Amino acid sequence: MKLFLCWIFCYCASLILFKKMWTAQYLRPVTRYLYHNVLNLRENSSNCRAYQWYMCNNENLCELLQTVFVQSYLDSGTQAFLDQSAEKSRWILTQLYHSLVSTIFSSFMSKTTINGWLGRGAMFVFSHEQFLQLLKIDPNWRSHRLLDLGAGDGGVTQIMAFHFEEVYVTEVSPTMVWHLQRKQYRVLGINEWQNVGVRYNVISCLNLLDRCDHPMTLLKTMKNVLEPTSGRVILAVVLPFCPYIESGGKWEKPLESLEVNGYTWEEQVNYFTTHVFPEAGFAVEALTKLPYLCEGDMYNDYYVLHDAVFVLRPL
Template sequence: MELVRSWLGVPADGAVETLSVMCAHCNAKLTPTQLDYDCVRARLPDELNRAFAPLERDDATNAFLMRSSRRPYVVNWGASVACSYLRKRMSLTDANAILGRGKMHVLSRAHVEDLLGRKRASNGGGGGDAGCGGGGGGGGVLLDVGAGEGEVTEKLRDGGCFDAVVATEVSPPMVKRLKDKRFDCVIGAADVSGVFDAARNENVKRLSPDGFDAIALLNVLDRCDTPFTLLSQLRGMLRPGVGRLLLAVVIPFRPFVEDGNSNRPPRERLPLPSDGGWEDGVSKLWSLVLKPAGFKIERLARVPYISEGDQKHGAYVLDDAIFVLSPASGDDDDAS
């Protein structure tokens, strides 16, 4: 019966708990109950330990985990074969965008509301969900750098957490998909230096002359050419006293840059280990990169970075560190 369900794309009720999940780093076979959201906090320095607040696997995450299992086997197989063919001519990102496959899940809307303190506001009448643009720090403009297909960004836009969304992406096929989702402004560029002016020229609503209210950089730092420069640029694009950087980074840190149908090392190399435990990787990322880049930490979390599965496995997963950061002042540096 299970084989028939797999071929038809009709999983049994509760199948998520026994779903085959493959670790994309070590090829270990896992189930969703083994996905890590907590850590050994005694291995974190005090500064990070105080900021750590565990999240939980929620219904939105479970729904994403089951995506590929709800497609017939032959559809998953055909998409995999087509992707292998396209990869001979282009990057994996471009191939996935053309085929509409390889979607990623980092955070649910509820996770981001928790991390950024942007709670859903009541509609004042029937107690329904009116988004999170009211009290609790909602509203303003979000910039998503390297938005991909805009999975997380779309949830935030539709949930009302922000008044407007600006998205950037390097891959031309991904840019097309972002434009199809009708964000307030979509910019196809690798360099973020002109993004604020481009958003202003597009008359993005509620855009402050001082910068963006929030910037998301989700699993981009290990795929860009100049990661430290990018962090410094984004720090300067945050609204003073208000702006927050929502950063997701895969641990351990194994960077490369897509260059056509091949990969190469980035021009800027961060002094981070390419193996070891999550706690050690996060500690070094903070002390050697993020703190020297001029940030202070507000929140820290651990989540699985989930990719849609194929005909072999229900999903693929990496280990993410989630930082909520704000620009540090001179007083912050003195206090530390």
């Protein structure tokens, strides 16, 4: 017991010391001046990076995608998430606690479940304005049923839920299911949503295709339960495509292989459009490039991956 307490003390002390080394409060006046100059340069660099998040080489897109590509930008909703993430990363004691818990439980518990338990690691895919722009709808648009597959803690679901009478969600992590139930969404089992006996007007499948065992089967099943004329799928996928399954504290390859050719973002988007989606019975109605953001920790304000977000209509 004493050894364990000593280990915790040393662990926390080392993290605090490392954090102090990079905090301007502990730097000498001249060094602090240089530090703030670096911060200004870093802020300008961050603005440049944010600009690049949304940029696409349209000339490398296939002819169809060139006509349906929607240019997105850093808007107020996305900026609010970034500001909130930066604020949380400064909560040193909270971040120390999160780091300690993650270290202890990560060997046998999935990162998603740990984050759900701690209430951290919120994800951001698109803002409400970007959602309206993608579906080409106005703020007062209403429909019947939304199904959000792999909804996480429901943060992104909440952006869409306002426009639907009924909201169905699925999630594997038990702690995330608890969050979804608290928000009063109807939680369906991972093998239940396709057997409810209803047609969904919109199905959102956000960054799930590369984290499920049967990606092509998932696409085909979504088409089977989608409203056949006006129904739409909003599908986000991180590129480059790198599928793996989170199982406990381990990462495993999916049972069903989905090969995606191409090296650049544009090349892989083209392959999805011309090979993957037609095989599943879909055509691309709209496409945009968005950052897939996640709340950070005591070392990074946030983490970012590059998403291709499609609006698919059934053929």
